Amino acid sequence: MIRIVKRTLRWLAFEHGVAKGLYRRICKPTGEELGDFLRRYGRFHHLGEHVSLRPWTNIPDPQYVSIGNNVQLTHCSIFAHDGSIAMLNRAYNVKLDRVDRVVIKDNVYIGHQAIVLPGVTIGPNALVAAGAVVSKDVAEGDIVAGVPARPVGRLDKLVEKLREQTSQLPWAELIEQREGAFDPDMEPQLERYRISYFFGSESTSRW
Amino acid sequence: MIRIVKRTLRWLAFEHGVAKGLYRRICKPTGEELGDFLRRYGRFHHLGEHVSLRPWTNIPDPQYVSIGNNVQLTHCSIFAHDGSIAMLNRAYNVKLDRVDRVVIKDNVYIGHQAIVLPGVTIGPNALVAAGAVVSKDVAEGDIVAGVPARPVGRLDKLVEKLREQTSQLPWAELIEQREGAFDPDMEPQLERYRISYFFGSESTSRW
Amino acid sequence: MIRIVKRTLRWLAFEHGVAKGLYRRICKPTGEELGDFLRRYGRFHHLGEHVSLRPWTNIPDPQYVSIGNNVQLTHCSIFAHDGSIAMLNRAYNVKLDRVDRVVIKDNVYIGHQAIVLPGVTIGPNALVAAGAVVSKDVAEGDIVAGVPARPVGRLDKLVEKLREQTSQLPWAELIEQREGAFDPDMEPQLERYRISYFFGSESTSRW
Numbered sequence: 248m249i250r251i252v253k254r255t256l257r258w259l260a261f262e263h264g265v266a267k268g269l270y271r272r273i274c275k276p277t278g279e280e281l282g283d284f285l286r287r288y289g290r291f292h293h294l295g296e297h298v299s300l301r302p303w304t305n306i307p308d309p310q311y312v313s314i315g316n317n318v319q320l321t322h323c324s325i326f327a328h329d330g331s332i333a334m335l336n337r338a339y340n341v342k343l344d345r346v347d348r349v350v351i352k353d354n355v356y357i358g359h360q361a362i363v364l365p366g367v368t369i370g371p372n373a374l375v376a377a378g379a380v381v382s383k384d385v386a387e388g389d390i391v392a393g394v395p396a397r398p399v400g401r402l403d404k405l406v407e408k409l410r411e412q413t414s415q416l417p418w419a420e421l422i423e424q425r426e427g428a429f430d431p432d433m434e435p436q437l438e439r440y441r442i443s444y445f446f447g448s449e450s451t452s453r454w
Numbered sequence: 455m456i457r458i459v460k461r462t463l464r465w466l467a468f469e470h471g472v473a474k475g476l477y478r479r480i481c482k483p484t485g486e487e488l489g490d491f492l493r494r495y496g497r498f499h500h501l502g503e504h505v506s507l508r509p510w511t512n513i514p515d516p517q518y519v520s521i522g523n524n525v526q527l528t529h530c531s532i533f534a535h536d537g538s539i540a541m542l543n544r545a546y547n548v549k550l551d552r553v554d555r556v557v558i559k560d561n562v563y564i565g566h567q568a569i570v571l572p573g574v575t576i577g578p579n580a581l582v583a584a585g586a587v588v589s590k591d592v593a594e595g596d597i598v599a600g601v602p603a604r605p606v607g608r609l610d611k612l613v614e615k616l617r618e619q620t621s622q623l624p625w626a627e628l629i630e631q632r633e634g635a636f637d638p639d640m641e642p643q644l645e646r647y648r649i650s651y652f653f654g655s656e657s658t659s660r661w
Numbered sequence: 662m663i664r665i666v667k668r669t670l671r672w673l674a675f676e677h678g679v680a681k682g683l684y685r686r687i688c689k690p691t692g693e694e695l696g697d698f699l700r701r702y703g704r705f706h707h708l709g710e711h712v713s714l715r716p717w718t719n720i721p722d723p724q725y726v727s728i729g730n731n732v733q734l735t736h737c738s739i740f741a742h743d744g745s746i747a748m749l750n751r752a753y754n755v756k757l758d759r760v761d762r763v764v765i766k767d768n769v770y771i772g773h774q775a776i777v778l779p780g781v782t783i784g785p786n787a788l789v790a791a792g793a794v795v796s797k798d799v800a801e802g803d804i805v806a807g808v809p810a811r812p813v814g815r816l817d818k819l820v821e822k823l824r825e826q827t828s829q830l831p832w833a834e835l836i837e838q839r840e841g842a843f844d845p846d847m848e849p850q851l852e853r854y855r856i857s858y859f860f861g862s863e864s865t866s867r868w
Binding site: 354372379392403413419427438 | 744746750759792
């Protein structure tokens, strides 16, 4: 019953652009499904393939935002306008305008609570760490972090390190078989492996 | 019909202090209307004219907060109490109290996710950048940014720079005619100008 | 009537694990009651006594998180997984896994919007300031702040300073009599004391 309602809502939203708010609230689309939905209805200047967004990804001016392929946006904010203009106009009796584009290129991850400011271009192949405030362009291949965001590493080196670390895990063989970053069928087994590795067989009371 | 409901809800909330939660949820007041509403019902120690707040502006102790005129508060947090006291009291078997006032003077903007801590005075004529954590007073005319927030510039210099930049925009003439920072009638034309300027006439696929 | 509904909802949720979402939405449990509830139903690896959480405390992987006694979690985030893996796997055609435990020991406070990253151990007796991004262990007794978080002080020194400050307050006698960090019966009197001390007898218009 619920499945039919959800399928109908999804069909209405995707094919007819109807009941879009209801669709998002009831169907709770996954990150990539939300990306597919917003490619059609999100008013973005451009939004590529395999873009994952969260329900709370905060992009108030999508018409000035261009997003490439394989981009993961968490609970972050992307601003194309400067919100202080109204206060400045009244305080200094001036008439200012401050809107600029934001360009996110291919293969970019933007972490939790990160903020991207107007005029910024990020990537390709770049990572913005959680909590970073990005006020300048992020170069191809860079990892940036901090307030304001500064380069702290290179993405290809990070991938090399993570490959090494993954190969050492007791459950490395399972990961080798996994498609993508999450497999619901494999997850219970991974969870048992991980909990035993992280916390051992001791009782939980030792913490 | 909906318009009549909204007008009635607004009237009930503003004139009789009734159904205030419903008013905020249904009528979705603009930032300044919410300021007018909270001046009357928000329990602030003081809240001036032309104060703009967002639905998620987070001010748990308004009775200890004083806000001047022409202040813009985004999705930020202003704390007049120190939340760690309960933990400290139990851990160290002490009886501490840590509540202090927060004073925001005239012509202040506080950016997205910024946090203002107890005891702080900000402004007048000051700007707190997005993501800043303000643990010390912000002097008149200063721009602060970072964690913890430090002075990074002067507001009058920023206004001078923005005036110069605004005058160079292809749509500078429109801005000269605009009242305030947003004119719904002018916005579609501004949007066409901006998109063409930011992204050119090329297809969106170049990103 | 409402009280009976709430009591019934609480009973159903606590004793039978039924209607847990409704319980949280309708009963709006206090921080410690939510801790008691999540100790039973939150899927945490371990969650101790006197743990206080907020409705928006963000812990997406509780099975890999261990939390001690007397811990206060505000509107913060604790991540046991690295969200960028999906993007990296697709961009570099690799198969990475990056999940690690998080251990919060006894007597810890984690401030507003702070972010704790996978692999971190905090405390005991530690304080994470608002807005901090914790990517490394926090040693026993340390106060950390900033992005990334670095030690900025010692908790026992802070408690000593706050004891001194509390003893100087005009309402110090009341605090001496108070149990815990909040007493609803005492609060109105404390509020009068504080407002008079913070803002004096002058009209509010001086700000």
